[in-house]
Amino acid sequence: MMIPNAMVDEWYPVGLFSQLDVSGRKTALMGEPVEVGRDAEGTVRVTSADGRMLPVCVRYGHIWTSLGEPRKPLFAIPEADQLGRRLVDVGVVRVRCSPLRAVENFLDIAHFPFVHTDILGAEPHTEVQNYKVDIREDEDEVWATQVKFYQPQAAKSASGGVTTEYMYRVPAPTCSILYKTCPPRPGEWDVITLFVQPLAEDLCDVWPWMALFDDETSMTDLIHFQQTIFVQDRSILENQIPRLLPLDPGMEIPTRADLTSVAYRRWLKRHGYTYGAQLVAQ
Amino acid sequence: MKLYDYILSPSCYKVRLMAALTDVRIDIRAVDFHPGAEHRGAELLALNPAGAIPILQDGDLILTESSAMLVYLASKVDPRWLGGGTAEEAARVQQWLSFSHRLTASLGGARLHEMLLRPGDIAGLQAQGTAALRELEAGLVEQSIRGMRFLASQRATIADIACFPYVALAPDGGVSLDPYPTIRLWSRAVRSIEGFIEMPGIHRLHDLKPEPLPETSGF
Numbered sequence: 001m002m003i004p005n006a007m008v009d010e011w012y013p014v015g016l017f018s019q020l021d022v023s024g025r026k027t028a029l030m031g032e033p034v035e036v037g038r039d040a041e042g043t044v045r046v047t048s049a050d051g052r053m054l055p056v057c058v059r060y061g062h063i064w065t066s067l068g069e070p071r072k073p074l075f076a077i078p079e080a081d082q083l084g085r086r087l088v089d090v091g092v093v094r095v096r097c098s099p100l101r102a103v104e105n106f107l108d109i110a111h112f113p114f115v116h117t118d119i120l121g122a123e124p125h126t127e128v129q130n131y132k133v134d135i136r137e138d139e140d141e142v143w144a145t146q147v148k149f150y151q152p153q154a155a156k157s158a159s160g161g162v163t164t165e166y167m168y169r170v171p172a173p174t175c176s177i178l179y180k181t182c183p184p185r186p187g188e189w190d191v192i193t194l195f196v197q198p199l200a201e202d203l204c205d206v207w208p209w210m211a212l213f214d215d216e217t218s219m220t221d222l223i224h225f226q227q228t229i230f231v232q233d234r235s236i237l238e239n240q241i242p243r244l245l246p247l248d249p250g251m252e253i254p255t256r257a258d259l260t261s262v263a264y265r266r267w268l269k270r271h272g273y274t275y276g277a278q279l280v281a282q
Numbered sequence: 283m284k285l286y287d288y289i290l291s292p293s294c295y296k297v298r299l300m301a302a303l304t305d306v307r308i309d310i311r312a313v314d315f316h317p318g319a320e321h322r323g324a325e326l327l328a329l330n331p332a333g334a335i336p337i338l339q340d341g342d343l344i345l346t347e348s349s350a351m352l353v354y355l356a357s358k359v360d361p362r363w364l365g366g367g368t369a370e371e372a373a374r375v376q377q378w379l380s381f382s383h384r385l386t387a388s389l390g391g392a393r394l395h396e397m398l399l400r401p402g403d404i405a406g407l408q409a410q411g412t413a414a415l416r417e418l419e420a421g422l423v424e425q426s427i428r429g430m431r432f433l434a435s436q437r438a439t440i441a442d443i444a445c446f447p448y449v450a451l452a453p454d455g456g457v458s459l460d461p462y463p464t465i466r467l468w469s470r471a472v473r474s475i476e477g478f479i480e481m482p483g484i485h486r487l488h489d490l491k492p493e494p495l496p497e498t499s500g501f
Contacts, residue, residue: 016317019317089317090317091316091317091398092317092398092399093397093398094396094397094398094399096396096456114488115485117486117488123488205399218312219314220312220313220314220318220320221312223314223317223318224288224289224290224312227289227290227316227482228289228290228482229482231290231397231482231483232482232483232485234397234454234482234483235453235454235483235485238453
């Protein structure tokens with residue numbers, strides 16, 4: 001039986017626009033096979049297994065589609081259109097985990113010193129200082145602000161340790177945007193995103209993407225910096241138990257450092273965004 | 283010495299690790315392997331017609347096989363890494379160097395399929411990877427009965443460096459290391475070597491670091 005799920009009407013990434021060639025791309029979305037291709041005029045088409053033409057949007061380096069009927073356009077990232085930013089297609093990494101767990105991990109900072117040692121964190125600087133989290137009712141997004149963390153090498157463009165300031169934003173159930181202190185341009189934020197394509201409830205393709213102010217670093221080095229970080233997370237994500245993200249209180253006990261995760265889970269539950277979630281406490 | 287390198291490639295990591303362990307400075311030339319497929323572009327094909335990395339360049343010498351790079355670094359700087367105190371030991375080093383190609387083809391292939399969506403017969407790759415791990419486990423058990431912690435000798439050699447990365451990253455390709463206690467002990471021994479460096483997916487041994495001191499507060 002098909003379970004009605006609010007997530008069906010959301011937008012999801014299904015490929016890099018720059019990598020779409022005539023042969024197209026066979027992939028899947030929430031258990032349904034979909035095919036990404038171009039018609040004779042070069043227009044991007046996404047079709048489902050039963051031949052339905054699905055909605056298409058090309059934005060932030062990726063092709064986006066939906067199995068249902070999106071009620072609003074894809075979320076805005078105004079910084080993406082700002083002049084002078086380098087737009088970085090990081091490329092796909094597949095992870096055997098819930099798409100929601102991939103987003104939740106992206107929102108967590110407490111693991112930095114242990115998983116991204118000497119890059120995004122280092123012992124003994126393990127304290128997560130207080131920060132602010134709210135579910136913004138007008139935008140219908142989760143936001144975490146005033147997040148500060150000591151980092152040995154916060155970005156490819158950073159030399160030496162700095163206390164980095166972060167803002168996190170969740171505009172869609174499987175997408176998150178991170179705004180981060182920009183070492184070469186104080187006053188601006190670097191934009192680092194995690195776009196997650198749910199293949200199954202416990203399998204996803206993750207498409208990181210960035211919009212950075214950095215005129216020094218080569219494109220390849222920017223890609224490799226982000227791939228390094230994400231692949232450090234991958235083995236952790238594949239070993240999390242339970243595999244689905246629990247939305248009800250159960251065995252886990254959140255701490256103050258997990259406020260963003262708590263808000264994210266609450267927001268998912270409120271909207272019925274439950275693909276990849278575990279609903280009854282076990 | 284210049285290494286054409288991809289940060290997520292276990293074969294490239296062998297060379298970075300060997301260089302770190304022998305304290306050799308190498309210049310890294312990052313290759314956009316994924317998603318850019320730069321290794322199949324004209325510049326790199328001219329260096330390695332096989333369209334693969336790593337490539338190590340030192341003056342006129344261009345090497346395209348990671349095992350040869352390990353031999354080169356060890357011979358140049360610290361021949362103890364070559365092993366070979368006895369005929370038996372020299373042969374064991376060669377045995378495991380050759381064997382390491384099976385790990386690359388099987389566990390490496392499974393990892394590329396599961397992580398970077400490369401085509402392949404995943405069940406076949408995982409089955410071949412499992413067979414190779416069982417053989418490695420048996421080899422390490424025999425070594426431990428001989429009183430040796432490493433593949434060919436009492437100390438680590440290039441054979442260990444050649445085999446370690448794809449084994450340590452087997453779970454990336456959906457092949458668990460849980461059934462192999464001797465491989466896990468060996469992995470710990472390799473990660474304990476002075477000068478060891480990690481790569482994404484291979485974590486350092488945090489328990490070998492000094493106990494972190496509490497941050498001194500301002501009052």
